[in-house]
Amino acid sequence: MRAHFVLSEIGVGLRRNLTMTFAVIVSVALSLSLLGGALLARQQVDSMKDYWYDKVEVSIFLCSELDADSPACRRGAVTQEQKDQIEAELTEFDIVEDVHYESAAEAYQHYEEQQADSPLAAVVTAEQMQESFRVALFDPTQYDVISSAFAGRDGVYEVVDQRSQLENLFNLLNGVNYAALGLMALMLVVALLLIVNTVRVSAFSRRRETGIMRLVGASGLYIQMPFILEAAIAGVLGALFACVLIVGVKYFAINNFLAQEIPLIEFIGWDAVLGVLPMVLVVGAFMPSVAAFFALRKYLKV
């Protein structure tokens, strides 16, 4: 197959269909950046999960004098004996990584640090804070074991799993992620339909050439190759735009803005971003080629 000939045919084809080619490039670029974005967002959520789940604890709040009216604390404030008992049992669990006791005074101190700006801070007193055990688990999903062992026991106000609070946030992030993937799927369909259409128009505008090619015995692949490569080139151009977009978002929106505004979150690094780019390019090259191949099968019969 003669590369020079095929290349000149492609050039003619792309120029003849400039507006359609442009539409293909834009739609491929958008759908692939959504694809890359969604993949990276998932990695972001996963890495945030790892990071936060390491830090979450199960809190066992204990009854104080002031909790007498709540049903869990009917029998009055927690006694030293009960506390010793709980601590001893906690340390016996295999799943427990670490236990530490937080007194009401410590809790008040933490509260003051965190809520210094809040007007509530001035009204809250140390007596209103609850004593608690902070339990770190090797596997944070095994919260139930702790909960069933201590919830409802005398002197225990409630057992709180911090993880369940984070879960809501992660569920939200996952939802956003799925929405992005859905949008990507739609954009991808649009891109594919555009490609199929562009290839058809391209084949129609060159039916004289392809007709002659058929007559003189050019092989099917040879006739189709310029059209398929045309679609592939448009796809790769779109994918390149998508890569630029992804890198741009990483650089401007994440590194230069979000990372500085929200230092608490560790954002995905360049290695993850660069990791998705080859996949974006491969999808960008192959998806349009395959679409073109199937579009032509109906159109360029032997």
Added chain:
Amino acid sequence: MIRFDNVSKTYPRQNAPALRDVSLEVERGEFVFLVGSSGSGKSTFLRLLLREERASTGSVHVLGKDLGRLSNWKVPQVRRQLGTVFQDFRLLPNKTVGENVAFALEVIGRPRGQIRKTVPEVLDLVGLGGKEERMPGELSGGEQQRVAIARAFVNRPMLLIADEPTGNLDPQTSVGIMKLLDRINRTGTTVVMATHDAQIVDQMRKRVIELEKGRLVRDQQRGVYGYQH
């Protein structure tokens, strides 16, 4: 070279068959006129030869191949051994004469050196030596048809199929084209030519096959056009 065995062809969604039970044989090196009024089945006959259509029943053999059983991907190999010429020339208007002829070689992957050597040769043969750089639009109808013949012949096909090659040309130009086809025939290439041109058929005195409503009604060696239209 060509053999039709009880060939019928009915197009989808049409009641009357375009060809009905046609059997004939064309030997290597023959020159055959295919005559008949419009709608008699000439075009279908040629389309079957080119394997643009498949016979509904019966078998079509061209160059020893049963075209009905030939798989799609082998069709190009057969077409490379056929040359085709049409009434409307079918040249590429944005390519020069030389490029038009070279196109036929390029798309079947011939090496560039061979193309550069063959194209001027074949243009000389059809009487267009030196007009390689001209555009088809600058040529007369007769010259354009010569380019088309050069393109059909550049592969040295065993069989040349011509569908009313003189249909758009004046009588004098037509004579020139016929002389050219005759010369190509004398090199050993079988020629099958569909035509409405009574004068040409009567002058050439070649084998005449006449179709009428899809039936083979006459097969005559050294025949004449033979009917008024």
